[in-house]
Amino acid sequence: MNAVMNPVQGIDAFAAFERALAEQLQTAVAQPVSRRGFMKISGGIGGGLVLALAVGLPDKAEAQGAPAPVPFVPGAYVRIATDGKITLYSKNPEIGQGIKTAFGVILAEELDAAWADVTVEQSEINAAVYGGQFAGGSLSIPMNWDGLRQAGAGARAMLVAAAAKQWGVPESELTTADSTVIHAASARKASYGSLATAAAAMPVPADPKALKLKERKDYKLIGKRFTGVDNLPLVTGKPLFAIDVQLPGMLYATLVKCPAVGGKVASANLDDIKKLPGVTDAFIVEGTPKPANVMATGVLPGVAIVGKSTWAVFSARKQLKVVWDESTASKDSWTAYVAKAKELSAKAQGDKVVKTVGDIDKALAAGKPVEGYYQFGFVSHAQLEPQNTVAWFKGDSIELWAPTQLPANSLPLVAGIAGLKADKVTLHQMRVGGGFGRRLLNDFVADAAYVAKQVPNTPVKLMWTREDDMHHDAYRVGGFMAYKGVLDAQGKLTGFNGHMIGFEDPGTKATTTASDYGANEFPANYVDDYRASVSRMPLSMPCGPWRAPGSNTMSWVQQSFFHELAVAAKRDHVEFLLEIFGRKAGAAPQAGPPGLNPDRAIGVIKLAAEKAGWGKPLPKGRHLGLAFFFSHQGHIAEIAEVSVDAKKKVTVHKMTVVADIGPVINLSGAENQVQGCIVDAMSTLALEVTMEGGAIQQTNFDKYQLRRMPNSPQVDVHFVTSNYTPTGLGEPAFPPAAPAICNAIYAATGTRIRTLPITKAGFTVA
């Protein structure tokens, strides 16, 4: 846990969002396990063992005396009932990254539970018990790897202690397997269920760090394939999502906001709206003050309509006439940004220098640098479950059911809106119908709290339409990069100049989320002369974390340009990259959490080349493209095999993906994430949202066509078995895909794609 407690230092490619998020969450998670200690929580139905890894909770076992029936105990990681059923609690939101299954596997491994005995449930949201609970930055696995293993091992230790006492044998003679404690010498066995009550009376292990954890060779579950623990309720249509919550007497609400960012309501035909069938109320929402930053969020001004059904309020919207006051609204224009950025890019050095090594200006003047100017548009998250939250304001408390990736942020936000203390806010974490970073922002939770306060003592389901979602996203920021690279006479890269043209808040001048240029971005430490600099343009459009924030675009510009450099140097792309990483190979690992490791980079690039048949004959018309990117602590190389027809239609036949993310927890889930990242990257290559007059021009999926089934490529996934701490996989397989495909398009056509979406150059993805 400590190894990645501060995932900031030394991780070059971490985007600004992740740094901010990690810092924000550090207070919640920074306490070392040894000081947190285990906490036994029992007292309840029929005995049984409930074990939490927690701080500051009263020991209910002592408080309540003898065990009686065991109710649900929030804060527990492990609960073993006397009938042998094992319930494991997953502390983080499930957003499709498979964490509920992976966390269950980790706990069950160290508990030595039979998987068939296990049920996994979403835990309560409670920072005092669980520390940080969020789905972001692909951090769930690295941040919880130690803690979950210790929780499982701690419960196992108590079961072993109970059996030792019962049989009068030393603990050292006992082993465990398949939810059973075994004494081989006397051929005795006891199921966990039969030991649960006795185990609950055992002292909790004083020092979780002293528990003996399994060695990797002894794993029975970790690394195998598991189907998702919610797959049965999913395929039978059971309510799992916030949008599915039904409460007696529940009303429905929708909130109509100004299409232009920063607009307010001047007037609205509220009296007409209130008369419509099924409408119970309509009112103007003043909104909350502008948040300190995009992550903090709040409620935007608009008109709320409350009614007896979703359709009643959606229908009423069509009759709503609002006069918007756009005097203070954004006038952001994409075409204006494109023109301005091109102008700014003429200078080799931007307004702010991020890093310099050697004398890049001298190097550029001495030779004939390779140049590439790249541009990428804004994109929407388009998570399929529209934003929604059920909120129930009860005067002195508020209860919510929400699809959030960052529940901790919603508690103070809701408390402020409801005029309550944060401990009067109860948030039920629901399965999230797609995250992609969008639901790290809790604006839809804020909307629901705001409206619920106007309709006290009544549960209200606040629903966004798809149009609301597309107009009020926190977009993946667009941007521009002007590169110059210097090659020596042997075709070796010696100098590198990157001038990024990005965005900042017009008021605070804070860098727009994912619009920064890290000081140690590759190849900062690999060439003699280097400079990274930025220029920024004011942007009002809210932008937020979008799957592999920063990295998803940095990878495309950087790894496309590295292919340009290899081509200009007349060198093989694989050999070119290996030679650059080889300059630092074998270096002693840096202190702190793992950053870009050249040896791991070399490992995945070599294996990808081998698996994809790099340099070998290909079927006629097929071409390969390579990219490598390090993000979210994952080292990933990808090779796209494509063909391009006469109409510039690109078919991706195969993607070879080699990932070094340490040991894989659930092989099925891990492969699914990689396959999904490839489809997502192919989809996003051909998509953009554009803004004019401060408003997003795309309104719904008819103008934002995500990929559908046809031509989904074969994805060959290979995981390098390395001995590092396991790291997350929701994001890092995304960034290398787009540059790999674009580099393959170059190999096929000789056309370098320097603008996204690729439709700008007349290409389409089949």
Next chain:
Amino acid sequence: MLRLNVNGQERTIEGVADDTPLLWVLRDELKLVGTKFGCGIAQCGACTVHLNGSPVRSCSIPASAVAGQKITTVEGLANGAVLSALQQAWIDHDVAQCGYCQAGQLMTATALLKQHPNPTDAQIDQVMTNFCRCGTYVRIRKAIHAAAAAGKGGAA
């Protein structure tokens, strides 16, 4: 009053406007929330149900227009506790990521297998027009082929 035949049951619903889409009657009135809202304009397919055995986008069909016709939702695919071959294949192949689109995918796939018990990849491409934002298409295709091989892809 609206009369609907949903999953073999006659249901009556009071007080809904004539233009209410079938989706919202299923979700808000009948509490059959397996059918999902995604876009409201018949693009994404999260709301797919069967109307007389054929897949339709329930967000864009007024419930009043299908009164008395046979409607099947994801809740009606299994026969009691016995899953359809497609539902089982979806679990066996660990298809879902977030899972939000999967009810619609299953409804479309169920109709596909009725029409083509052993579909080719081209037939799958043609019929399976639902969005999966998580990109689980590779697994959806595998699961459809597996269910077809099991020889009983339709509703159990």
